[in-house]
Amino acid sequence: MGEFELIERYFLPLGLPIGHPVGKPAGGMAEGGVALGIGDDAALLEVPPGRQLVAALDTLVEGRHFLPGTDPASIGHRALAVNLSDLAAMGADPAWFLLALTLPRSDTVFLEGFARGLHALASRHSVALVGGDTTAGPLVVSVQALGMIEPGLALRRDGAAPGDLLYVSGTTGDAAAGLKLLQSPDLVKGPDAEFLRQRFLFPEPRVELGRALRGIASACIDVSDGLAGDAARLAAASGCGASIEAGRLPLSAALVNMQPVEQAQSCALTGGDDYELCFTVAPARAAEMESRLTNVKCRVTCIGRVEEKLSLRVTRNGKPVDCDTRGYDHFPGAG
Numbered sequence: 001m002g003e004f005e006l007i008e009r010y011f012l013p014l015g016l017p018i019g020h021p022v023g024k025p026a027g028g029m030a031e032g033g034v035a036l037g038i039g040d041d042a043a044l045l046e047v048p049p050g051r052q053l054v055a056a057l058d059t060l061v062e063g064r065h066f067l068p069g070t071d072p073a074s075i076g077h078r079a080l081a082v083n084l085s086d087l088a089a090m091g092a093d094p095a096w097f098l099l100a101l102t103l104p105r106s107d108t109v110f111l112e113g114f115a116r117g118l119h120a121l122a123s124r125h126s127v128a129l130v131g132g133d134t135t136a137g138p139l140v141v142s143v144q145a146l147g148m149i150e151p152g153l154a155l156r157r158d159g160a161a162p163g164d165l166l167y168v169s170g171t172t173g174d175a176a177a178g179l180k181l182l183q184s185p186d187l188v189k190g191p192d193a194e195f196l197r198q199r200f201l202f203p204e205p206r207v208e209l210g211r212a213l214r215g216i217a218s219a220c221i222d223v224s225d226g227l228a229g230d231a232a233r234l235a236a237a238s239g240c241g242a243s244i245e246a247g248r249l250p251l252s253a254a255l256v257n258m259q260p261v262e263q264a265q266s267c268a269l270t271g272g273d274d275y276e277l278c279f280t281v282a283p284a285r286a287a288e289m290e291s292r293l294t295n296v297k298c299r300v301t302c303i304g305r306v307e308e309k310l311s312l313r314v315t316r317n318g319k320p321v322d323c324d325t326r327g328y329d330h331f332p333g334a335g
């Protein structure tokens, strides 16, 4: 199958999911805001008046972000999920995405699974694929996600103030534990191991939660490199520090069932790839925030607070514990 047939067969159908945020043509706007999609030299997109465009891009490299031999549906899912997670962390409404796919050969089994995983997530969030690039080479997937938000409402990293409460969504540490299980030479069976592997392979971007936090969270970041490191980055961007109490960390039953609780806590603090949201709220607005979340499916947990002192402190029963907040560095030791 040649390049053009490949694009037509696998990617053209992702052009316009129903229920797109730009919605039905109105006031001369194109359907889904796509005046011109896949097929020309570039796409023409319409951002409704009074909204800002929000743009994010993330790349997955085989052997670095996923293991060789990974289920292609997971690769398609994750390539978009990590980008929707970035838009969620801004509180944006996702609208469109572009896909740059480099693959060793035109492999229909891979492409079918990849497009299926990508399509399932794209249609759940009503984002349309509007263009991309397809090249031969080592397996690398880049997605650029585009979304929209009203000016002034974006959830930035730099808005936290000392005294704000620090929250995290869902549970953390699962994806890192799942990756370890995927790397292990023997297949660990059972529902807990399966749950953890799924959390790595099919993370759920917290788009609904990000939307619900607009105008109420003082700062937000998505947890891709480990909760402690990402919380430290949020605090540093805000010119503050933060404290986390390990006993308050939300842990899944699967994570706790598979290891001693202190080890599970440490995994929850430093394990990456969870794509939960870590955010801050002024104490006076915490009740309002929690009541706004009654319709949002994922739970949130208060794990600490923003501090004046510029560092991240982790405590267990009030006593300080060591915690690595460096996260993953693609170029360790450089510069």
Ligand code: ADP
Residues within 6 Å of the ligand: 007, 011, 037, 038, 039, 040, 041, 042, 099, 100, 101, 129, 130, 131, 132, 133, 134
């Ligand atoms: P060009 O030579 O102008 O870069 P291409 O041949 O790369 O054009 O692409 C033709 C059309 O197909 C363009 O509209 C491009 O956006 C789209 N396209 C190419 N690869 C992909 C892909 N992987 N996903 C979605 N659209 C793609």
Ligand code: MG
Residues within 6 Å of the ligand: 132, 133, 134
């Ligand atoms: Mg091209």
